[in-house]
Amino acid sequence: METLWFCLVALMVAAYVILDGFDLGAGIVHLAVARSDAERRQTLAAIGPVWDGNEVWLIAGGGTLFFAFPALYALAFSGFYLPLMVVLWLLILRGISIEFRSHLDNPVWASFWDPIFCGSSTLLAIVFGAALGNVVRGVPLDAAGDFFLPLWTNFLPGADPGILDWYTVLCGVTALAVLTLHGSAWLSLKTDGPVHERAERLIGRAWRIVLAAAIALSIASFAVQPLLAQSFKKHPWLAVFPALAAGSLALIRILRGERQRFLASAAFIAGMLASAAAGVFPYVLPSVSAANPGLTVFNSAPAQYGLKIGLAWWIPALLLAAGYVAFVYRRFSGKVAM
Numbered sequence: 001m002e003t004l005w006f007c008l009v010a011l012m013v014a015a016y017v018i019l020d021g022f023d024l025g026a027g028i029v030h031l032a033v034a035r036s037d038a039e040r041r042q043t044l045a046a047i048g049p050v051w052d053g054n055e056v057w058l059i060a061g062g063g064t065l066f067f068a069f070p071a072l073y074a075l076a077f078s079g080f081y082l083p084l085m086v087v088l089w090l091l092i093l094r095g096i097s098i099e100f101r102s103h104l105d106n107p108v109w110a111s112f113w114d115p116i117f118c119g120s121s122t123l124l125a126i127v128f129g130a131a132l133g134n135v136v137r138g139v140p141l142d143a144a145g146d147f148f149l150p151l152w153t154n155f156l157p158g159a160d161p162g163i164l165d166w167y168t169v170l171c172g173v174t175a176l177a178v179l180t181l182h183g184s185a186w187l188s189l190k191t192d193g194p195v196h197e198r199a200e201r202l203i204g205r206a207w208r209i210v211l212a213a214a215i216a217l218s219i220a221s222f223a224v225q226p227l228l229a230q231s232f233k234k235h236p237w238l239a240v241f242p243a244l245a246a247g248s249l250a251l252i253r254i255l256r257g258e259r260q261r262f263l264a265s266a267a268f269i270a271g272m273l274a275s276a277a278a279g280v281f282p283y284v285l286p287s288v289s290a291a292n293p294g295l296t297v298f299n300s301a302p303a304q305y306g307l308k309i310g311l312a313w314w315i316p317a318l319l320l321a322a323g324y325v326a327f328v329y330r331r332f333s334g335k336v337a338m
Contacts, residue, residue, distance in 0.1 A: 001307040002297040005068035006284065008314070010277040012061035017128075017273060018182075018266045019325070020054040023047035025183015027094065027121025028176065030114065033187060033198040037110060042336055044098060046190035049332040051098065053325065055091070060321065067310050071145075071300035072284050079139060079147040080131065083163055087127055094120040122176065129175025133168035136276055137161065137224050138286035138294065145292060157224050159288055167224050174213040178269060181206040181252070185265045189258040192335050203261070207253055214249065214272070218242070221276075227286060228279035238278045245271030 026047050034040040066073045077084060097117040101110055137157050139147045152162035155169075184206055187199040222228050232238050248268035255261045280286055287294035301307065 001304055001311075002301045003282075004311075005064075005301065005307055006277075006281065006297045009061065009064050009068055010273065012057060012064050013277075014270050014273045016054070016057035016061050018269050019057055020051070021179050021269060022182045022186035022262075022265075023051040023054055024121045024125055025179040025181070026187055027117050027183070028125060028180050029183055029187065029199070029202055030118045030121070033184070033195050033202060035194070037107065039193075039195050040110070040114060041102075042191055042193075042195050043187065044101070045336040046187055048098075050328055052095070053328060056321070064314065067314075068302075068307065069284055069295075069297070069300040070302060072295050075145065075147070075285065075295065079149060080134070080163075081148075082151065083127055083131060087124065087131075090120045090124045090127065094124065125176045125179045126172035129172035130164060130168040132175070132276065133171030134163060135285060136171075136221060136228075136280060137165075137167055138288040140289040141285075141287040141292035141294060142289065143291045145295070157288070159290075161288060167220055170213075170217055170220055174210075174217045177206060177209045177213050178272070181210050182262075182265045182269065185252070185258075185262040189262050190336055192337075203252070207249075211249065214245070221279075225280065225286065227283065231279045231281065235278075238275075241271050241274040241278055243271075244268075245275060247271075 026043060030040065030043055034043045062073075093116055097113040097120065101113040101117070103109075134149070139149060140159060140161065141147050149161065149163045152164040153160055155162070155165045157165050157167050181203060184199045184202040188196055188203060191199065245268050248264045248271055251264040252261055252268065255264060282296045282298065283294050284297055284300055285295040
């Protein structure tokens with residue numbers, strides 16, 4: 001049951017990154033692809049019906065993590081207190097910038113909120129990427145199973161890391177590039193006119209950066225986290241996940257259909273996340289300290305009975321949420337007019 005719940009948590013994380021990732025990406029490129037007020041309204045209209053629903057998957061993922069691995073949930077929220085507060089404020093700023101922009105028909109008012117929307121989306125992508133890097137790299141758990149990370153120490157992974165080091169910064173930059181590509185693919189799918197043309201050009205530029213960043217991050221991850229090499233050597237079939245990522249990234253470059261290219265981008269993100277999750281399994285939070293090997297799916301999960309009962313509630317809830325998502329995306333399918 002613990003392994004099943006690990007897969008379900010990974011599924012929820014992937015759903016959030018793919019769905020909220022494209023509207024974060026739309027925010028990142030907002031000022032680059034939309035030059036006039038009408039074009040910026042078109043960009044916002046491309047994510048308007050779905051962006052707040054996409055963020056529900058973040059809450060659902062947190063709830064699933066709380067139920068399946070409560071020890072990890074409690075430890076992460078105390079050890080990562082500072083970045084979690086940063087994420088909270090960025091989510092608030094991003095939400096109100098979308099909602100408040102159109103409350104006044106004034107160019108000064110709109111020009112105030114547009115950079116906030118772009119900046120908060122950009123910083124969220126970097127912070128989320130750095131957070132994933134911390135999980136893959138590991139944290140300094142003490143003998144009691146606690147940890148606290150300063151913002152940075154010496155910018156080197158090791159026994160005394162900070163939230164930011166060269167590896168987690170690389171993860172943040174890679175996440176920024178990936179979501180830029182993902183958001184551009186979504187805007188290409190949902191818009192026409194000048195916004196569509198600029199998004200198309202941005203896809204090509206972002207793809208090259210993503211390719212270079214993904215190669216660099218893959219090499220760095222195996223150097224920083226020995227668990228990855230051990231897992232892939234012990235279970236060669238896990239290579240299907242990086243193969244999915246590599247093949248999907250190639251398809252983004254090859255395919256010309258807007259929908260197919262966006263789906264390839266989503267598959268690339270899923271492949272990258274699955275590679276990371278499979279590589280550190282059974283750990284949910286590896287440790288870089290000799291005092292504690294880290295949290296695994298087995299020492300951070302509740303009793304078997306609770307996991308079984310929870311599954312009976314989780315399945316219908318997920319089906320309900322998935323049905324709602326399918327309805328909304330179908331109802332608002334097609335391109336948005338300027």
